[in-house]
Amino acid sequence: MMRTIRKEHGNGGKQTYELIDNLFKPIFGSEILKSGDDSTVFSLNGMKVGISTDSFVVKPYFFKGGDIGKLSVCGTVNDLAVAGLEPKYITVSFIIEEGFSIDDLEKITRSIKRYADLAKVEVVAGDTKVVEKGAADGIFINTTGLGVARDTQKMPSISRIKGNQVVIVSGDIGRHGACIYSHNEDLGFEDRIESDCGLLLDVISELMQEVDVAYMKDLTRGGLATALNEIVQKSGFDIKVEEEKIPVADEVKALCDILGLDSYYLACEGRFVAIVNGDEKEKAIEILKKYNRFACEIGKVEESREKRVYLSTTFGGTRILDMLYYEMLPRIC
Amino acid sequence: MQTLEKANTIINTIKNNIEKMGRQLRIIEVCGTHTVSIYRNGFHTLFKGYIDFISGPGCPVCVTHEGYIDNLIELAKMNYTIYTFGDLMKVPGKSMSLAEAKSNGAKIKIMYSPVDAVENIAEDEEAIIAAVGFETTVPAFALSLEKVLEKDLKNVKFACELKTIDQPLKVLLKDHIKVDGLILPGHVATILGVDGFKFVEEFEIPSVISGFEKYDILLSLLSLTQSILDNDFTVKNEYKRVVKKEGNTVAKRYIERFFERTDAYFRGLGLIEGGGLRLKSEYSSFSVQLKYDYESFSNSACRCADVLTGKLKPFECPLFEKVCTPQTPKGACMVSQEGSCNAYFRFGKWK
Numbered sequence: 001m002m003r004t005i006r007k008e009h010g011n012g013g014k015q016t017y018e019l020i021d022n023l024f025k026p027i028f029g030s031e032i033l034k035s036g037d038d039s040t041v042f043s044l045n046g047m048k049v050g051i052s053t054d055s056f057v058v059k060p061y062f063f064k065g066g067d068i069g070k071l072s073v074c075g076t077v078n079d080l081a082v083a084g085l086e087p088k089y090i091t092v093s094f095i096i097e098e099g100f101s102i103d104d105l106e107k108i109t110r111s112i113k114r115y116a117d118l119a120k121v122e123v124v125a126g127d128t129k130v131v132e133k134g135a136a137d138g139i140f141i142n143t144t145g146l147g148v149a150r151d152t153q154k155m156p157s158i159s160r161i162k163g164n165q166v167v168i169v170s171g172d173i174g175r176h177g178a179c180i181y182s183h184n185e186d187l188g189f190e191d192r193i194e195s196d197c198g199l200l201l202d203v204i205s206e207l208m209q210e211v212d213v214a215y216m217k218d219l220t221r222g223g224l225a226t227a228l229n230e231i232v233q234k235s236g237f238d239i240k241v242e243e244e245k246i247p248v249a250d251e252v253k254a255l256c257d258i259l260g261l262d263s264y265y266l267a268c269e270g271r272f273v274a275i276v277n278g279d280e281k282e283k284a285i286e287i288l289k290k291y292n293r294f295a296c297e298i299g300k301v302e303e304s305r306e307k308r309v310y311l312s313t314t315f316g317g318t319r320i321l322d323m324l325y326y327e328m329l330p331r332i333c
Numbered sequence: 334m335q336t337l338e339k340a341n342t343i344i345n346t347i348k349n350n351i352e353k354m355g356r357q358l359r360i361i362e363v364c365g366t367h368t369v370s371i372y373r374n375g376f377h378t379l380f381k382g383y384i385d386f387i388s389g390p391g392c393p394v395c396v397t398h399e400g401y402i403d404n405l406i407e408l409a410k411m412n413y414t415i416y417t418f419g420d421l422m423k424v425p426g427k428s429m430s431l432a433e434a435k436s437n438g439a440k441i442k443i444m445y446s447p448v449d450a451v452e453n454i455a456e457d458e459e460a461i462i463a464a465v466g467f468e469t470t471v472p473a474f475a476l477s478l479e480k481v482l483e484k485d486l487k488n489v490k491f492a493c494e495l496k497t498i499d500q501p502l503k504v505l506l507k508d509h510i511k512v513d514g515l516i517l518p519g520h521v522a523t524i525l526g527v528d529g530f531k532f533v534e535e536f537e538i539p540s541v542i543s544g545f546e547k548y549d550i551l552l553s554l555l556s557l558t559q560s561i562l563d564n565d566f567t568v569k570n571e572y573k574r575v576v577k578k579e580g581n582t583v584a585k586r587y588i589e590r591f592f593e594r595t596d597a598y599f600r601g602l603g604l605i606e607g608g609g610l611r612l613k614s615e616y617s618s619f620s621v622q623l624k625y626d627y628e629s630f631s632n633s634a635c636r637c638a639d640v641l642t643g644k645l646k647p648f649e650c651p652l653f654e655k656v657c658t659p660q661t662p663k664g665a666c667m668v669s670q671e672g673s674c675n676a677y678f679r680f681g682k683w684k
Binding site for chain 1: 337340341344372373374375376377378379420432433436437445547551658659660670678679680681
């Protein structure tokens with residue numbers, strides 16, 4: 001049977017990773033690429049620099065709490081930030097479908113400029129392609145960012161993860177995914193769920209100044225569950241998180257109940273997890289809480305090395321919290 | 334905190350009840366949503382050694398057979414647009430699923446409700462609504478047919494593969510399965526009422542109608558273990574905030590107005606007499622004729638039937654996790670997020 005790309009190959013879950021590991025990485029063959037995080041950090045003329053790229057295909061283009069322009073800056077800038085980099089430059093490329101509103105394009109572009117300014121990154125290059133009606137869905141944006149290390153002595157790295165460290169989340173999860181679902185499904189939640197789309201630079205800058213962070217990862221497609229699974233796959237350690245502690249807004253919970261979605265897998269665009277040593281957790285949480293009151297410890301890195309994420313449930317049961325396997329789809333009953 | 338203390342008290346009482354019986358209980362949860370809730374909330378580890386949870390046939394996706402999927406794909410090839418609930422997309426047909434057909438260009442659209450679908454179908458579109466589900470979902474299809482009649486739409490038809498819960502449950506309890514108690518499906522009971530499950534009492538097995546939240550399930554297990562201790566076969570209702578004795582009489586009238594009983598093929602269980610619903614003859618012009626070859630159904634190595642009847646744990650199936658995964662489901666129970674094998678795979682019951 002002919003192998004074809006399906007939607008789940010792009011959802012950031014298990015199949016996305018299989019595509020990257022089984023197709024892209026072997027063909028490109030780069031050792032740097034193989035180390036594979038969302039940002040790649042390497043030495044250039046004695047300087048630690050990093051690069052990250054991302055494409056944004058969200059619909060609707062304008063949603064409560066943001067738009068595709070804001071998202072395309074925040075996404076790439078945040079990828080650099082969690083790698084311990086200070087973003088400096090960004091490129092922006094557009095693929096636009098014939099018939100797209102120029103007024104909307106202007107709004108999106110102004111939004112890109114606004115958030116690039118807030119992030120103190122300069123838009124230094126770009127590209128524009130227009131394709132025939134039907135060849136794309138409105139507008140797709142790609143951004144690539146370049147950053148330099150904040151502190152070469154304290155760079156977060158997957159190799160610094162070890163047993164008994166504490167896993168902290170920077171705020172309540174699932175808002176972006178829930179917001180997009182609510183807009184697309186027209187369920188009357190549109191005004192209630194605001195995306196968490198936002199820049200993480202200030203909070204990460206302060207955190208890195210005050211705390212020696214072992215590792216950070218921003219939560220994007222695939223949500224908390226997929227991010228944690230990626231961490232256990234790369235680090236080799238297990239992670240155990242506690243259901244009771246994971247912050248989810250009531251309105252996000254309600255939408256999940258109605259549509260049969262799982263908040264652990266919903267995308268975030270302004271949240272990250274940080275892994276720190278136990279003696280630093282209080283200081284770290286205190287800093288994170290200044291930016292989002294829901295920031296808290298959600299679990300621990302376990303000494304065992306089965307590469308699993310375990311979830312302790314409210315009443316004391318345990319289950320595996322796996323990667324996203326397929327598109328979350330509304331169920332029959 | 335007080336709630337958690339109460340929960341712990343209930344958990345201890347359930348365990349005490351079971352200890353009094355001196356053996357592990359086999360309890361079947363008929364409905365897939367219960368299966369997921371049990372695993373999602375870790376009840377399988379919480380009551381390890383006390384309760385062996387068995388997943389029943391109440392997941393509409395799991396019991397939909399490949400012939401139906403093949404029919405829908407054939408219809409899509411004939412330029413019909415298929416409207417379906419999202420979780421049917423992954424069910425494997427003989428050669429492909431609806432999701433694969435869609436990625437190859439077939440016109441397949443996901444609906445949240447058949448009524449919405451009818452509202453949104455374009456005038457120039459020849460639409461087929463995939464009518465799949467148990468009694469919970471049937472009233473929605475009845476309402477959508479009413480809308481089709483009101484609007485006098487000629488371009489909308491239904492591919493009916495609707496199921497009833499009573500017949501497969503009777504077959505299961507009579508011929509296939511030995512259990513100590515049943516957790517009955519709260520969604521279906523919302524429509525059929527407690528009265529709709531009275532037939533279970535004839536089998537002299539304690540049962541409880543349960544909601545889906547973790548506290549619902551705890552209270553239901555408490556009620557069920559008490560009934561088992563007392564040899565009490567009365568159907569208990571622990572979902573009183575939603576389920577009435579007589580059920581939803583309006584919804585039942587809608588079902589009776591548009592649908593009648595028919596035999597139905599259940600993936601994993603085979604052909605069950607009176608196990609399905611079809612459109613009444615006066616509405617047959619809105620029904621798509623589906624063609625089945627029952628003989629050719631089911632992957633021979635797939636042990637879904639044994640899983641659904643509690644003879645086998647999912648991980649004992651030779652296909653489990655090797656070739657049968659949520660990404661590449663080979664059989665009924667791995668297909669739906671509410672299927673037994675799928676829940677084992679995702680939430681790690683085999684650990």
